[in-house]
Amino acid sequence: xxxxxxxxxxxxxxxxxxxxVQSYESGLRALxxxxxxxxxxxxxxxLSGPNKSLVDRAQVHIxxxxxxxxxxxxxxxxxxxxxxxAVSLINVGDYVTAREHLDxxxxxxxxxxxxxxxxxxxxxxxxxxxxxxxTLNEAVQAKPALRFQARNxxxxxxxxEDPRFTELLYPDPGVGEIEPQEEEASAY
Numbered sequence: 001x002x003x004x005x006x007x008x009x010x011x012x013x014x015x016x017x018x019x020x021v022q023s024y025e026s027g028l029r030a031l032x033x034x035x036x037x038x039x040x041x042x043x044x045x046x047l048s049g050p051n052k053s054l055v056d057r058a059q060v061h062i063x064x065x066x067x068x069x070x071x072x073x074x075x076x077x078x079x080x081x082x083x084x085x086a087v088s089l090i091n092v093g094d095y096v097t098a099r100e101h102l103d104x105x106x107x108x109x110x111x112x113x114x115x116x117x118x119x120x121x122x123x124x125x126x127x128x129x130x131x132x133x134x135t136l137n138e139a140v141q142a143k144p145a146l147r148f149q150a151r152n153x154x155x156x157x158x159x160x161e162d163p164r165f166t167e168l169l170y171p172d173p174g175v176g177e178i179e180p181q182e183e184e185a186s187a188y
């Protein structure tokens with residue numbers, strides 16, 4: 001007796017499944033690249049697929065995206081604590097966010113010399129020499145002891161050779177004093 005071999009049936013894949021898998025894969029790639037909004041969009045498309053397992057995994061990744069997209073609300077107990085946070089941003093190179101925080105602090109307390117000093121350092125680090133000198137001058141006028149701090153602060157390294165910086169930090173001790181009048185020549 002001869003064995004009959006039945007021809008293989010063509011398995012047609014559900015186009016919704018194919019689309020869901022492609023969306024899921026695109027979402028994972030975007031997630032790995034830390035593009036959370038883009039990843040969430042792709043993963044949400046994967047939710048419409050027929051595969052329950054794929055839908056469950058997509059939902060988990062969507063929660064991850066949501067967690068990363070949350071903007072943490074920072075609350076500071078004191079202005080000094082807020083300033084320290086801004087300085088930490090400068091130290092890690094996040095100059096844009098640091099500037100936002102320092103500007104906010106300056107609006108709250110326009111005469112705060114330490115905020116002016118921080119802004120001057122930030123201006124110097126970002127190559128804004130004129131703004132740095134102007135702001136540092138304001139800080140030093142408010143608190144002259146900042147001259148000594150600025151002399152040894154590496155953040156002002158870009159200004160080290162600028163004569164205006166030197167004049168600001170090492171003022172001429174005779175400036176502002178009344179010059180003694182020359183003695184009149186005595187007659188013989």
